[in-house]
Structure formats: C-alpha cells, structure tokens
Amino acid sequence: MKQIVIITTGGTIAMAESKENGVKPQDPSALQSVLPLLAPYAHTHMEHLLNLPSPHMTPNEMYLLAKRVAELLDQSEIDGVVITHGTDTLEETAYFLDLVIQSNKPVVVTGAMRSQNELGADGPYNLVNAVRVAAHDQASGLGTLVVFNDEIHTAREVTKTHTSNVATFQSPSLGPIGHLSKKDIRFYRKVIRKQPLPLVKPTAKVALIKAAAGMDDSMIKWAIQQQYHGIVIEALGLGNLPPAMLPGISQALKQDIPVVLVSRCYNGVVQDIYAYEGGGKQLKEMGVIFGGELNGQKARIKLMLALQLKLSIDELQKVF
Numbered sequence: 001m002k003q004i005v006i007i008t009t010g011g012t013i014a015m016a017e018s019k020e021n022g023v024k025p026q027d028p029s030a031l032q033s034v035l036p037l038l039a040p041y042a043h044t045h046m047e048h049l050l051n052l053p054s055p056h057m058t059p060n061e062m063y064l065l066a067k068r069v070a071e072l073l074d075q076s077e078i079d080g081v082v083i084t085h086g087t088d089t090l091e092e093t094a095y096f097l098d099l100v101i102q103s104n105k106p107v108v109v110t111g112a113m114r115s116q117n118e119l120g121a122d123g124p125y126n127l128v129n130a131v132r133v134a135a136h137d138q139a140s141g142l143g144t145l146v147v148f149n150d151e152i153h154t155a156r157e158v159t160k161t162h163t164s165n166v167a168t169f170q171s172p173s174l175g176p177i178g179h180l181s182k183k184d185i186r187f188y189r190k191v192i193r194k195q196p197l198p199l200v201k202p203t204a205k206v207a208l209i210k211a212a213a214g215m216d217d218s219m220i221k222w223a224i225q226q227q228y229h230g231i232v233i234e235a236l237g238l239g240n241l242p243p244a245m246l247p248g249i250s251q252a253l254k255q256d257i258p259v260v261l262v263s264r265c266y267n268g269v270v271q272d273i274y275a276y277e278g279g280g281k282q283l284k285e286m287g288v289i290f291g292g293e294l295n296g297q298k299a300r301i302k303l304m305l306a307l308q309l310k311l312s313i314d315e316l317q318k319v320f
C-alpha cells in the first residue's frame with residue numbers, strides 16, 4: 001500500500017458553522033476524523049501546517065508549503081502528498097506548487113465548499129478522493145492536480161467558477177483530465193509539463209489589473225509609483241486594450257517593469273493578431289509579454305516566481 005502524507009492548511013474543509021457566528025476555522029485536528037475512511041486506499045499521515053482561510057494565504061505561505069512538499073517527496077518511503085486548502089485561492093497555491101515542485105510523485109490539492117457540520121459537507125468525500133488519486137499509479141508526472149467533486153483537474157487549467165456550488169472547480173478550455181467513479185479512476189489525457197522554476201521565496205510585488213471598456217492607465221501608473229516589480233493585465237478578448245491604457249504600459253516597460261498580458265475571457269490564449277491602436281500587434285511590438293492561456297491570478301504567481309530569476313524581457317517571454 002502507498003504512503004501518502006496529508007498536509008492541512010485551513011479553508012472551509014477545516015471550518016464549522018454556527019447559527020450565531022457564521023462559518024469559522026476550527027481546531028484542524030477535527031480533520032483527523034476522516035483518517036479511518038482513507039485506510040482502504042493508502043497508509044496516511046496528517047500534518048497540520050497552517051489553519052488559514054485561503055484569502056489569508058500569501059505567496060510566502062505558498063513557498064513554505066512548497067518547501068515542505070518538496071522535502072516530503074524527497075523521502076523514498078513517501079509516494080505522494082495531498083493538501084487540503086481553502087477554495088478561494090486554491091488555484092493559486094496549486095499552480096505555485098505545479099511551477100516549483102520537481103518530483104514526479106503525485107501532488108493533489110483538495111478542499112470543500114461546505115464546512116464540517118453543514119448538511120452535505122463535501123470535505124470528507126473530496127479528501128478520500130484526493131488520496132485515491134494520489135495513490136494511483138497514473139497520477140505520477142502530471143504536475144499538481146486538483147481533485148474536487150469526482151473530477152481531476154490540472155493546476156494549470158483549473159479555476160474556481162462558482163461562489164457556492166460543490167462543482168465549482170472547472171477547467172474551462174479543456175475539461176478535467178480524469179474522473180473518479182465509485183469503483184475506479186480514469187485518466188483521459190497526458191500533461192506536457194514545462195521545466196520547473198526554482199523554489200525560492202517570492203519577494204516581488206506584482207500588480208493584477210483588469211481591463212474594461214473606457215479604462216485609462218491610472219492604475220498602471222499607480223503600480224509604477226508604488227514600485228511594483230511587475231504588472232499583469234487581464235486584457236480584452238484575444239489580447240487588446242483601450243488605447244488610453246498604453247502610455248502607462250510604455251512607462252512601465254521603459255522602467256524595466258515587465259507587463260504580462262492575459263485575457264479576461266476564461267477560454268483561449270492571448271495572441272498578437274489585431275493591428276488597430278491598443279491591439280495585440282502594437283502591444284507585442286512595445287515589448288508586452290503574452291501569457292498564453294493563463295488567467296490573471298495564475299500569471300501573477302508565475303511572474304512573481306520568474307522575476308526572481310532576473311531575466312530579460314525576451315527570456316521572460318520564453319518562460320511564459
């Protein structure tokens with residue numbers, strides 16, 4: 001039987017609801033009540049690393065978590081790691097791990113939409129499924145996975161799509177890479193992993209700005225004044241911006257602040273196709289980095305990590 005370590009970090013899966021006080025964190029040891037349910041699938045051990053609502057997670061906690069995951073996976077007797085996490089920033093932590101963990105052993109992130117004492121609590125079920133996936137031979141070499149509501153998603157593609165539904169995690173462009181049924185687990189496609197980035201403490205400040213009709217460059221200029229080290233812009237459609245945002249972008253680039261462009265559309269990649277003012281062609285010529293299929297919050301995590309490498313704009317474009 002495989003040996004899987006479960007690291008708890010907080011989130012609704014570690015919370016309970018009271019009628020007077022709403023949903024709040026609990027003693028994380030309550031999660032250990034799930035351990036007997038895991039016995040048919042793997043030998044498990046639980047470590048309580050953090051007990052945070054996931055809006056309190058920062059890149060520093062992501063780094064501490066990644067270091068612990070890497071340390072555990074280096075041990076030959078450990079076959080995989082499962083992490084329980086709040087769902088609000090789960091995709092950011094999962095993607096952070098995906099970018100920095102070198103090991104091919106399974107890393108699976110899960111959580112819950114309903115806390116421990118709510119009707120239909122999904123935490124225990126998701127945790128059992130996460131351990132089932134982490135103990136599965138085909139889960140190796142796929143990067144960090146997110147297991148939720150009977151589905152297996154890659155950290156690169158998955159995003160939280162619903163404020164409350166238990167089917168909140170979706171991979172809009174490509175769908176899940178696998179499904180769990182009562183009897184088995186099916187994987188449907190392979191994953192092409194990129195070269196991992198170094199596991200370093202991310203100290204760079206990266207702003208995330210969403211474009212909208214009629215916006216100007218005041219937020220970009222504010223980010224420059226506040227000495228942000230990088231800026232991610234969620235652009236319109238295929239990768240286009242209102243012209244009034246461009247002077248701020250030029251200023252950022254002149255001051256060697258990289259600007260990464262992704263789309264506010266949740267499907268597809270950004271490309272330099274449109275040739276009108278503010279269109280992708282002009283942005284590319286200015287030196288804006290195109291962030292492919294990533295959403296804004298993930299491009300921000302990647303830029304934070306990539307900035308530590310002190311790369312040129314051209315080299316940064318290759319990383320993206």
Ligand SMILES: NC(=O)C[C@H](N)C(=O)O
Pocket residue numbers: 010011012013052053054055085086087088089111112113114
């Ligand atoms: N379902 C959840 O876990 C949401 C919670 N607010 C969190 O992210 O910690």
